[in-house]
Amino acid sequence: MSATTTASRGRGRGGRERILTAAATLFATQGINATGMEQVAEAAPVSKRTLYAHFRTKSDLVIAHLQGLASSGATMESVLTREDIPPRERILGLFHQAAPDAAPVRGCPFIDAAAEFPDPRDPVHSYAREQKLRMVRLVTALVTELGCREPAALAEQLVTLADGAASRAMVLDDADYGRHARTAAETLLAHALPDSSPPHHEAGRRA
Template sequence: MSSAVTASQRRGRGGRERILAAAAQLFTAQGINATGMEQVAEAAPVSKRTLYAHFRTKNDLVMAHLQGLASSDATLESVLTRDDIPPRERVLKLFDQPVPDAAPVRGCPFIDAAAEFPDPASAAHAYAREQKLRMAELITASLKELGCPEPTALAEQLATLADGAASRAMVLDEADYGRHARAAAEVLLDHALRNVD
């Protein structure tokens, strides 16, 4: 009996992972609002009963998807938490496409989610806002490591550049579009740090 429970638990975890993977693929390809729960169940593949056992509502699935993105290495923000990269390079890596071989190019998934859920009070929009605020905080921390005299203002400028570059890269379907914003970021950093030893 206990081995059957263990096998059942394994199937359950596998089902949840398959659901999240299918949702991520569909949300990226066609958008969150354009993706139905039946499509997710079919792509997973799991029964609708299994899908709803893991995610009672589509909003629950969307939030799990966004939380999974936040803890992955597939977002702009992920590079800012790496200790193996010097702080200046961490900031400049914001302008590299997280998945350079992705086709078509996708922008920031949190900006995409906020656009699909325009009500600032919605859970998805609020979570996207938290991630964008966290991004600015992480940039600020890197700038403090560099000795920047006004890290908060510069962090907002760099975050704006990074988000803008990601959005333009998606619209133009140009994976290396961030090179333009990176050049501007280097000028901003050089100017801000010119008197720092």
């Protein structure tokens, strides 16, 4: 393909979407830092001028990529906002990862991005942190709705389990690894839920 043809396609409709699609594939297969902007432009395909017209810096591109993931419903946090399932099942849904089709298991994209941009002041790291803080806020709201004791502390324990399970699932390439953390989460929830059974002495009097 000639440079003229590539530039023409880049100026056409859908250039931004093609850039984000190409970036998502490259980031997933070889990592963010290992992916150059020229690679993204070539894979899109768009001219470098078009690429930088949409995304002035690589950080802008990475954040747009993460924002797309956050709004797509494809991240593990997305289950927390589903109103078609009960609060407890939303929480336990954090520990389920869809099995990939002959592809490596991916961990949490926000943790991955923060690891590749380790400076806490970096815009990418800051965005990843915002998503992780949002995650714990959502879980706190759900365990509060369930009537759990000490909801803030419980939410931190649950999201720590979920993030740890996602990371280990990626390292071990085991999409079902979350089952171990789910069992622990069920135990935490059971102990935190109010005891709905009557006290022993009251039960005896009623009998």
